[in-house]
Amino acid sequence: MKQHLSGLSDWAWGRTRKRLDGLSDDELLWEPYPGCWTVRQMADGSWMSDWVPMEPSPAPLTTIAWRMVHLIGCYGSARNSDWLAVEVEPAPLESWAIAPHTAAEAVELLEQAHVRWRAVLEAVDAASLAEPLGPIGGQYAKDTRASFVWHMLDEMIHHGAEMALMRDLYTASRGEVHRDPSVARVLRAEPGSFEQAGLPENLVGELAGSGRWDLVEIALDRGFRPDGPPPTALHRAAAMDLTRMIDRLLSAGADPKARDPQFGATPAEWAEFFGHPETARRLGALRG
Numbered sequence: 001m002k003q004h005l006s007g008l009s010d011w012a013w014g015r016t017r018k019r020l021d022g023l024s025d026d027e028l029l030w031e032p033y034p035g036c037w038t039v040r041q042m043a044d045g046s047w048m049s050d051w052v053p054m055e056p057s058p059a060p061l062t063t064i065a066w067r068m069v070h071l072i073g074c075y076g077s078a079r080n081s082d083w084l085a086v087e088v089e090p091a092p093l094e095s096w097a098i099a100p101h102t103a104a105e106a107v108e109l110l111e112q113a114h115v116r117w118r119a120v121l122e123a124v125d126a127a128s129l130a131e132p133l134g135p136i137g138g139q140y141a142k143d144t145r146a147s148f149v150w151h152m153l154d155e156m157i158h159h160g161a162e163m164a165l166m167r168d169l170y171t172a173s174r175g176e177v178h179r180d181p182s183v184a185r186v187l188r189a190e191p192g193s194f195e196q197a198g199l200p201e202n203l204v205g206e207l208a209g210s211g212r213w214d215l216v217e218i219a220l221d222r223g224f225r226p227d228g229p230p231p232t233a234l235h236r237a238a239a240m241d242l243t244r245m246i247d248r249l250l251s252a253g254a255d256p257k258a259r260d261p262q263f264g265a266t267p268a269e270w271a272e273f274f275g276h277p278e279t280a281r282r283l284g285a286l287r288g
Contacts, residue, residue, distance in 0.1 A: 002126040005149050009121060012153060013114055016071075016160030019167060020110075023103040027170050028065045038063040039099045047099035064166045068106040069095050071159045074152060076113030083133055084145055086123035090116055121149070178210065186215060194222055202228025204249075208236045213245055226252040231260040231270070234283075238271040241279050256286040 029038060037050035037060040049069045050060070062070075073095025081088050093113045100106035129146040137143060171177075178184040183206045185193040200206060205228040207215045216233060220226065226233060226249045234254040237245040250256070256267055265273070268283035 001129050001146055002121070002124065005129075005146065005153070006121050008153055009117070009156075012157045012160065013118075016156070016163070017111070017114075019160070019164040020107055023064070023107065023167070025101075025103050027167065028068070028103045028106060029063055029101070030166075030170050031061075031063055032166075032169055032173065033061050036061045036063050037066045039065040039069060039101050041101070047101045049095065049099045051096075062162075064163050064170075065101065065106065067159050067163045067166070068100065068110060069098060071156065071163070072098060072100075072106075072109050072113045074113075074155045074159065075110065075117040080117060080120045080152065081123075083136055083148055084120060084124045085128065086120055088116060088119040088123050090119075092116065117152075124149075178206070180206065183207070183210075187212060194218065199224075200228075201225055204233045205229065205231075208233035213237075213242065216245070217248065220248055220252050226254040227258065229261075230258045231262075232258050232267070234258070234267045235260055235265075235270045238267040238276070238279055238283055239274045241271065241274070241276040243279070246279065246283070250286070256283050 031038060039047055039049050041047050049066060072093050076093030078092035078094065081092075090112065093109060093116065098109060100109050124145070129149070130144055132142050132144055133148060134141055137148070140148070175184060175188070177187045180200060182193075182196055182198045183200065183203065185196060186199070186203070186207065187210060201224075203224045204216055204219045204226050207213075207219055209231075232254060234246065234249045234256065235258070237249060259266055260270075263269075266283070268280045268286075271277075271283055272280035
């Protein structure tokens with residue numbers, strides 16, 4: 001049990017921490033809609049996180065800064081060690097006592113909080129995870145210590161996911177949907193985007209790589225080449241077993257012998273890898 005809990009915790013932490021790479025101060029405090037809960041500077045120059053017991057209804061949208069504060073508390077709270085009956089270092093980090101207002105500070109505090117959480121998991125006795133929390137757990141006294149760890153992991157995972165979503169929204173709000181501005185205009189379905197100058201020859205592949213198969217069809221109808229630098233649209237359609245799209249691409253002249261640069265695999269081999277043997281056999285027969 002302890003091994004599984006620790007493994008899930010490490011995996012969730014790694015994903016969350018990676019999604020915070022490159023976080024900026026502007027992004028940290030970005031409010032996509034008025035009235036967000038966030039971290040604010042008070043009259044005396046100190047900083048404070050918005051919050052009140054028995055949150056209002058509807059609950060306010062929250063900034064990445066607010067979620068960071070909450071997640072720091074999830075990882076760093078003294079409750080974790082108290083409820084699991086272990087003593088660890090470093091000292092606790094409580095969400096009500098901190099209010100980081102720069103990205104660097106927020107990430108640093110989150111990393112410190114995770115170190116404490118990891119120490120708690122290391123210190124807890126595996127056999128004790130099956131024991132009830134007891135009086136310290138209050139209304140949860142009869143629940144096991146393992147169930148408390150599961151609950152905390154659920155908190156950490158969903159708050160990490162919400163921060164990641166806010167980062168995606170921040171990027172999208174600035175129109176950063178593709179590295180090529182001309183392709184970005186197509187993805188945003190701007191009027192005349194298919195007629196603009198500067199569209200890459202590999203437009204079909206770029207659109208397929210963005211998962212926009214509706215736009216792939218339009219590009220093919222407008223005579224754009226089905227191939228380009230692999231992995232091609234045919235590779236991606238084969239991986240998803242999109243039979244109708246495969247037919248469209250092949251009719252437009254897509255090359256079933258193209259090999260992607262990372263794995264050196266053909267579209268047939270992509271289909272095989274992703275579990276589509278019939279499509280793999282069909283595409284494989286076209287390579288001869």
